[in-house]
Amino acid sequence: MPITKQTIAIIGAGGNMGSAIAKSIAGDNYRLLLFDRAPEQLGTLTEEIQQVQPEADLESMNCPHESSWEADIIILAVPHKAEKEIADKIRDVATQKIVISIANPVDGDFSKLTTAPDTSAAEELQQWLPHSKVVKAFNTTFAADFGQPLIDGKQADAFIAGDDENALEAVTELVETAGFNPIIAGDLSVSGTLERMQLLLMQLTIRNNDEWLAGWKILRN
Numbered sequence: 001m002p003i004t005k006q007t008i009a010i011i012g013a014g015g016n017m018g019s020a021i022a023k024s025i026a027g028d029n030y031r032l033l034l035f036d037r038a039p040e041q042l043g044t045l046t047e048e049i050q051q052v053q054p055e056a057d058l059e060s061m062n063c064p065h066e067s068s069w070e071a072d073i074i075i076l077a078v079p080h081k082a083e084k085e086i087a088d089k090i091r092d093v094a095t096q097k098i099v100i101s102i103a104n105p106v107d108g109d110f111s112k113l114t115t116a117p118d119t120s121a122a123e124e125l126q127q128w129l130p131h132s133k134v135v136k137a138f139n140t141t142f143a144a145d146f147g148q149p150l151i152d153g154k155q156a157d158a159f160i161a162g163d164d165e166n167a168l169e170a171v172t173e174l175v176e177t178a179g180f181n182p183i184i185a186g187d188l189s190v191s192g193t194l195e196r197m198q199l200l201l202m203q204l205t206i207r208n209n210d211e212w213l214a215g216w217k218i219l220r221n
């Protein structure tokens, strides 16, 4: 449990992942600042959250810069191809803040990643935001999983990678609040592995008609 209430900006809050994350962490622990290019989507999301969590601390925002300025943690719930543009808009207000990279940079037919083999979406984001603490998280959990993080009776694992210990601790708490079992996989260079893992899970999910309800679990005694 965080000692003080943290403020989380979700950029792309009206999308599948942005809304799933917002619903899963809304509550006593966090103040949520929601931004979407299509603000009408936020009205519906806010209503849905407040029906379940009347005390949820939510605010709809007008721009990514203002959202990030007020936030302790910034979640970019947008496609990787949009992240450079958003990074350019928030760079000055994201300094020393945690920025969560949830992106899986897959091509249109889920056949390959669009990033070069020696990097990852998270490492590119870190280059675009050199003074922020980029953490990879929530890329190995499908949006559909958030409604039921118990899959086949087991709490789904959610992998986290990053270079800053305090940032990893804060994101671990966030992932736990969202209902997943957090596993710190390593430093930010592990992000490429996490993104390739999820490409494989997407391909298997499509082949098995799992309707995006699938996840990862490390089994151990």
Ligand SMILES: NC(=O)c1ccc[n+]([C@@H]2O[C@H](COP(=O)([O-])OP(=O)(O)OC[C@H]3O[C@@H](n4cnc5c(N)ncnc54)[C@H](OP(=O)(O)O)[C@@H]3O)[C@@H](O)[C@H]2O)c1
Pocket (backbone or CB within 6 Å): 011, 012, 013, 014, 015, 016, 017, 018, 036, 037, 038, 076, 077, 078, 079, 080, 082, 085, 086, 102, 103, 104, 105, 106, 138, 139, 140, 141, 142, 143, 144, 212
């Ligand atoms: N879906 C999943 O299960 C899943 C799982 C793990 C990770 N991810 C990752 O999560 C991210 C979002 O995926 P999603 O499935 O939630 O996609 P989505 O439903 O299409 O939502 C994407 C959001 O990003 C916004 N957006 C796109 N381009 C933008 C730009 N240039 N500036 C500002 N906002 C922009 C969209 O706004 P508009 O509505 O205005 O276009 C929308 O709100 C992706 O990086 C994806 O790889 C997805």
